[in-house]
Amino acid sequence: MSSNPGQEGAVAHHEHESREHASHEDAGIGRFFFGHVPEGVHGGLKQYGLLAIFLAIITFVEFVIILPEDLRGSSIVIAPLVILSVIKFFCVVAFFMHLKFEHGLLWQIFVAGLVLGLIVAIALVLLFGVFRPTPRAFSEGRQQPFVHHVEEAPHYEPLVVPTPAPLGAIAPAPAAGAAAGASPGQQIFMGAGGCSACHAIEGLAVGALGPDLTHIATVAESRVPGQSAEDYIRESIVEPDAYTVTAADEGIDQDFQQGLMVATTSSLGLTDEDVDELVEYLMTLR
Amino acid sequence: MAHAETAHAPPVEVEEATTTGINHRKLLMWVFLGSDCLFFGSLIATYMVYRGQSIVGPYPADIVDVPITTISTFVLLMSSFSMVMAVAAARSGNQKRLIQWLLVTIVMGCGFIGFQVYEFNAFRVEGLRYETNLFSSSFYTLTGFHGAHVTLGIFWLICITIIAARNPAGRPSGLDVDIAGLYWHFVDIVWIVIFTLLYLIGGFDAGPDAGHAAVQGWNWVTGLVS
Incomplete structure (x- = not known):
């Protein structure tokens, strides 16, 4: 059994008595976000049930939020939807995936991937959606018309891009x-x-x-x-x-x-x- | 790996000595999940970039069925709950409970996939093929890859259920179920993001210019900055 040495002792109140495994100590950054919860991994069957109900309620609330048709797509609706989904996201990560009770390294590994993915997403959207909003120009004239309720073989002409052969090679x-x-x-x-x-x-x-x-x-x-x-x-x-x-x-x-x-x-x-x-x-x- | 000698005692994990104090398999799974964030991040970004860029229909508002998808989202979310119950059962060595909760999880996972098959087919009948427009291409790629993840998870859980039913000396261990559970929950949280962005926010985009308001908002902000 490894035990977590006390580098984080300054912040943490060591409440080892309720823990079954020393390796299940709170994650360093995770504790910062979620506070300190004394239950160990096995203490939470009731907690799991409550969390499931909580998540279901959030999903229902999200559905209610998008019901007024004139508000759909406006920032008044988008902001709470994003916040609610972030809450759901981290609830599942922290409790269902019990990252909250895991070694801090796991938390760091996951957050590293998450942040990198987020940066990639933001960069792509900024690059192609905001600073150079050009995808539409590319798609112009290359798509097929839409026929409602008709099922038929796709009819389209393949896009032919003539490629100049290397000058020497064609001789x-x-x-x-x-x-x-x-x-x-x-x-x-x-x-x-x-x-x-x-x-x-x-x-x-x-x-x-x-x-x-x-x-x-x-x-x-x-x-x-x-x-x-x-x-x-x-x-x-x-x-x-x-x-x-x-x-x-x-x-x-x-x-x-x-x-x-x-x-x-x-x-x-x-x-x-x-x-x-x-x-x-x-x-x-x- | 050694296993519990008595039938009812929880399987004992033999913790290998590692420099981090974390089990190697668990560490591996978290590293994979971290990298999978990048995978889905790119696909989601692609969808967002192409949002409002399609020049022919069907557009999301023409075909996306938010109420039905809310139900399938709920099903997937609840499968996460049954998964933690399965993990808890495995940790306490209760094989019968474990199998029960695993089966519930599998059924709900299949339910989610069933919804997706229904949805894809409904879209196809409406005329939304993979190559129809930018919306369809980015939508099918993203949700298709997510569906593939769920399908893989279902196979994984079926394997664990079979092993548990045969019950060879304490297998599957709590850790076996735990790691499968991590994967399952990850698939769930990816769907939480997809559901919000593609359905609740993007699902009502009507016509070729929908979603442009967001871009214009950004332009307004960047205009202020510069």
Whole structure:
């Protein structure tokens, strides 16, 4: 049998006589919260019953509190509900789990976890609910409509997030396939230039992060007034942000991301000749 | 572990010498419960973050049935009471009482799970699937994990009941029942928190902007501070 040495003696009145086990001494911090109760672990059958009735009454009171419909959700109601549930929580912990009568270390271990959990919860709510209340923006357009009282197979389109492949990785396969009759420009488009990772050309590439280039030579003629198709295409390659294609241009739902092409192509090191080849190739797409 | 020689005497716990003076198994259970606080804390926080963020229904007010859940909460709370009675019976070596109270606890635990199965099914029929909205995802995840905890507890208590019924030399010991009881009570207190936040407070959120008042209140407070 271990006995608790008297570090806490200054605060505690040592009433060991009613204790069956020395290890069941009051928890240090627990005693601070709950005061000193002389009963040992086994003394409380009646106490357990009374506590159960007390907890049942609290639950009933909680139910009564939320009955007035116009008060629901207001802080007048929330505050007492939180207080009552905290009381219930600690009653169960202190008496049903008899933490009140246990070694102080157990109390500290549990409170440590509880406080950490509380901090995590508060931090998350502050971070995503208060300072950056954005979850709704993410959910926008990604949820299914609600049909009352209808049971049917879920109908939704899976969310497809196009992922750009690493530029180097995509080179071999398509390049090999297209190599036979491919122009130098097309080879750069499918290979070293990495263009096909983001742009689609019917029958050749399926990228979806940038505009479809299937008919780019035709489109380019009229996109920027006063600029020839060739100049527009060249500018779009060497200085992508000079004109960013909008959703309206393409007849799609979402704008393309400004700056994405600069970010992904600036490190490629395409030479002027490469660009010439590319422009020549793209000018054939009518 | 040695056990009581006489049939009626309470099983004697042989306390191993530990540096803390606390039984290892009991210490382990409390450490687990402390860490489980973090687990549920995260899930509860997730629910609170997504509260009032769903843009399609059903919203909580459309489907949450607070009166029924109050009853199931009451049942779980009372199962905590029968659990302490079982622990007390085990401590005093009364096997018959122990089995009786364990069975009562198991029945009430099953009752609670029954309510939850009924609730989930009612929600499903109303059109609230796991992937329907942010409310449904966070709600099912949180209450589902709690239900899984309760189910595990029921299996645990059934095992102890079977062992007690066979009564091999003072098993289960008071400590065996005590530790299972700690787990059971913990599941109960987690539900106390869930019931308050998800049902009594969040259960009446109607429409996509419910719960935003709280956020606006916070914004008002942080606005004052800055």
